[in-house]
Amino acid sequence: MDEHLMPRKVTRADVARLSGVSTAVVSYVLNDGPKPVAKVTRERVLEAVRVLGYRPNAAARALSRGTADTIGMIVVDSRNPFFAQLLHALDRASVRNGRSLLIVNSDRERQSAVDQVHDLLARQVGGLILADVLTDTEQEIVASLGVPALLINQYTGSGGLLPAMGVDFRAGARQAVDHVIGHGYRDVAFVGGALAIDQRERGWADALRDAGLPLGQSVHAPFSYEGGLSAGRAIAEADRRPRAVFAASDQIAIGLLAAFADAGLRVPDDIAVVSFDGIAEAAYTRPALTTVAQPIAEMADAAIRRLVDGAGDPGYTTFPTELLIRRSCGCDPSMDAPPTT
Amino acid sequence: MDEHLMPRKVTRADVARLSGVSTAVVSYVLNDGPKPVAKVTRERVLEAVRVLGYRPNAAARALSRGTADTIGMIVVDSRNPFFAQLLHALDRASVRNGRSLLIVNSDRERQSAVDQVHDLLARQVGGLILADVLTDTEQEIVASLGVPALLINQYTGSGGLLPAMGVDFRAGARQAVDHVIGHGYRDVAFVGGALAIDQRERGWADALRDAGLPLGQSVHAPFSYEGGLSAGRAIAEADRRPRAVFAASDQIAIGLLAAFADAGLRVPDDIAVVSFDGIAEAAYTRPALTTVAQPIAEMADAAIRRLVDGAGDPGYTTFPTELLIRRSCGCDPSMDAPPTT
């Protein structure tokens, strides 16, 4: 068992020796540049790499290049199922681009986002994905760092200082609320974050207004199961109960469902629910959640590619959402027909 | 906005210059060794570090030391909520120990576990956490790599070639099944993985046997929502329906709940459910899941500490589970009394 107490790492020098070339040529082959290499030489090098099982030392490469094949990701809480699913997609996209993801939870210790970014930079990350709200000052600092950075799932409008990508929260929310209005429900509440700029709340209001309906109740709650549960309790106990509620996240909706069940309310018969995100869990609640799905894989792909290409200019890149119709809205997905208005 | 197009990185040389010492001394101060440094000098250096906002280049450090402050983690699928929660805990524990986590999903592309380990090694990780099943050969290879490695949440018995840590799956399962037997249910089914060695299935059988009850139905299903859903459908449609089922994971249990709801079965009245893991989601199903919780934070802490200390010898380190009593088993948690036998 102690055969290889220290399996002598094979370095580029070993490869060079075995293939009878200089170490530079090995680099040229492995990096496909910056100099061309004769085909025969190339083959010989590749063969040596294979024989020796050589893998370039990433630290050396990073030191030399000034940047590692690593992308730093800051996320508020990776346990959140939406983020967990996004992270997974980003991981997939990363490998495809020869990168790896260094994930940091910003909820973890007493450390500012900017500080965490600096930590990541010290690790030579070649790009930054931020799934967390940053103040304008913070964005400015990050933008001045000289590392491609990208906000994801954070609506920035046109005023963002960093490139950003994500769905059109407003249109997506509208999609959900329009659907519910299509069921004939006229009293639709909103449950979601308190951020002044939350586009989902706007989309909800848009839909109601355009349908000539009064604005429903708006309950602000943290983006968590517990947030949904508390909000749901408040709604269930209120004098005037909405006929439907649009939740800004599936996680919140799952909490709502629990609260409504506890209160003896039947979904969708007593109160309908539609939500946002399209996480896997939403398909396994009963009733299953009708939800506006975000194209997680596409966004992840685009994010990594963009970072690899150098990020570019500020501005919000939009991805389309898709309404996943299940039962919590009052539809019977086993029927072919859409709900009658 | 283009003030710092490239904010000239400050290096150790800058710190040395500003504090009027050699670069070696800066290292001694920052690493607290290997040489002692006079208090005044030390203060001066620290002050310079502060003033310059200096952060050591991790790549250079890793190259020089031969190991990075990074721990590699291989997990089958980080979307799985149990793993997502474990990963989050590991991240917390990592920062506390000055490390960061490099997470790799083993489901992601066509690449063997050993290959992924080598990739991680090329990145100079200083330790490896494996949350995936490895064959004996694979374990042997990993063990011979000269990097501290640790299996987590994978029962290895005494034959493991790598150090491992996790709960006592068998005793935990027994805990759950004993509880359900205490409710008077005599026909208890099992739903879980098909691995020959799954200790939870053993624990289930132990409990039944020791209570003098016949072995119930055993349904093998993937560890996923979908796996639970299919298993649940099979159980609901069977001629003889068990009175209770023990699910090897909360994720499976959530699938079961959906299937039972679809079949018009009431939980726990028609069929009781208990499960394993104690993920957050289990508290928000209705009925809420009675489940055997794993001490995720403690395990994560122990894992990181162990890796930082050098891993050590094979053997399975056990952590205690805790039965979280909610309603899916038939208990009414609002009552103080435990269920009568």
Next chain:
DNA sequence: CTGAAAGCGCTTACAG
């Protein structure tokens, strides 16, 4: 207690 210097394993201008 402090410093000059070699070395970690790459990349890449520079020269041929």
Next chain:
DNA sequence: CTGAAAGCGCTTACAG
């Protein structure tokens, strides 16, 4: 198309 050599920013024996 190929190679000798400097340099990336650290750590750490070695010498004082």
